[in-house]
Amino acid sequence: MKPQVVFVLGGPGAGKGTQCSKIVEGFNYTHLSAGDLLRGERARDGSEFGQLIDSYIKDGKIVPVKITINLLSKAMEETMQKDEKKFRFLIDGFPRNEDNLQGWKDAMDGKADVKFVLFFDCSNEVCIDRCLERGKSSGRTDDNRESLEKRIQTYLLSTRPIIEQYEKLGKVRTVDASRSVDEVFADVKAILEKEG
Ligand code: UDP
């Protein structure tokens, strides 16, 4: 079975990770956060990319796709090798720019199906407030005002155009993510039940 993929996109702090955790409780999906995979690689002893990843994340820039796609495809392969019925994936926080999208196409066209994009739509103000709140305990090096301004710029300039491309293909399912976790999840659930 080919991997069936839902890309999960939205600004920093839009709630992608939170909602993905709730999805996997009730649906047969595996959650892969590109950001978490990169942070894992950054922390891995002997990683040749640790420094690079660290500086890109602090700067709110997008890591070269070769690194990210390797981590994603390895995680998908490992999941499916352990259990062949686990071929549905939520890929959270990817693709974030043209380089990411091209890298995905080069590596995955014909090998995985992108079913749709789940888009958590949220104002920049709400995104910033949530990340600053999260920053009090997240320990993340990029949940501070300086990094956040750069992350929002990257999101607006690089990620929104990717969402628009999928929009033109009729592949975006948009959720108003400025509401409470449970209200947002009610919409997410309805979308997933409909899409199967
Ligand atoms: N990142 C990246 N490529 C990806 C995903 C994440 O380079 O495909 C980097 C980027 O610097 C981003 C950071 O990791 O700003 C944090 O991403 P994450 O998805 O964890 O942030 P969130 O959107 O969940 O707040």
Ligand code: MG
């Ligand atoms: Mg996240």
